[in-house]
Amino acid sequence: MKRLIGLGLLLAGLLYPFAVYFGMEHFAPWQFGLLLGGLWLARALTGERRPGSLWMALFAIAFCGLLALLNSPLLLRWYPVLISAFMLGLFGLSLKFGPPVVERLARLREPQLPDAAINYTRQVTRIWSLFFLCNGLIAAALTVWAPLSWWMLYTGLISYGLMGLLFAIEWLVRQRVRGHA
Template identity: 80%
Template structure:
């Protein structure tokens, strides 16, 4: 059940900018808040028990409650900023409290990482942290000063293209670094 809810949140996040763009004429902001808040509440009740997961779910639920309470269309546009903030927190705090997120992922397929790989995964985690910082800042700027169409284009398409580009660049660099071992 937890995986299904996680998939629902992932799909909601991917489709959210388009749902806002197309749905604002048909649905009130409180309805978006109720639907999204329900998914996050289900995640909180069935998801991981670690402090980070609970904190993220609580913050998302608070955002959704504010969205439902104030019922203001401008608040709808802040959700991508919230998600980028979550990701920045996840990656950034892993640098401080360790192990870095990229190292954790690398250890899933290669439990005994050499020191060079550990340094590399730290740099990858820094790169992703910087990405989420810039992505969140740009999403906030678009929320504050750009038309809805620009906000939708960036948050619904361009941001994911940039993530894919960063994944591809990192994969190419990883192949090169692995070749030197």
């Protein structure tokens, strides 16, 4: 059940900009709020008890409740900003209250990391933190100043393309760094 809820939230996040853009003529903002809020509530009730996961779920539920209560089309556009803020918090706080997110992921494959790899994962975590900061700022600017179509294009396509590009570049750099080690 946990995986199904996680998959539902992932799909909702990926499809959200398109759902808002194409669904606004069929659904009210309060309906989006109830659907998303229900998914986040289910995650809070069935999810793992990792540090920060409960507060993220509670904050998302509060956002969705506000969206449902205010029924505001403009508020709909702030959800990708919220998700970027969550990711920035997750990556950024892991640098302070480590181990960094990228190090935890690397240790899944290689439990005994050399010091150079630990330093590398810390740098990659910093880069992802910077990415999520910039991504959130761009999404916020588009929410406030751009037409809905631009917002949908960036939050639904361009930002994911940039994430993929960052993944690819990091993978290439990692191969090169491992080759020199």
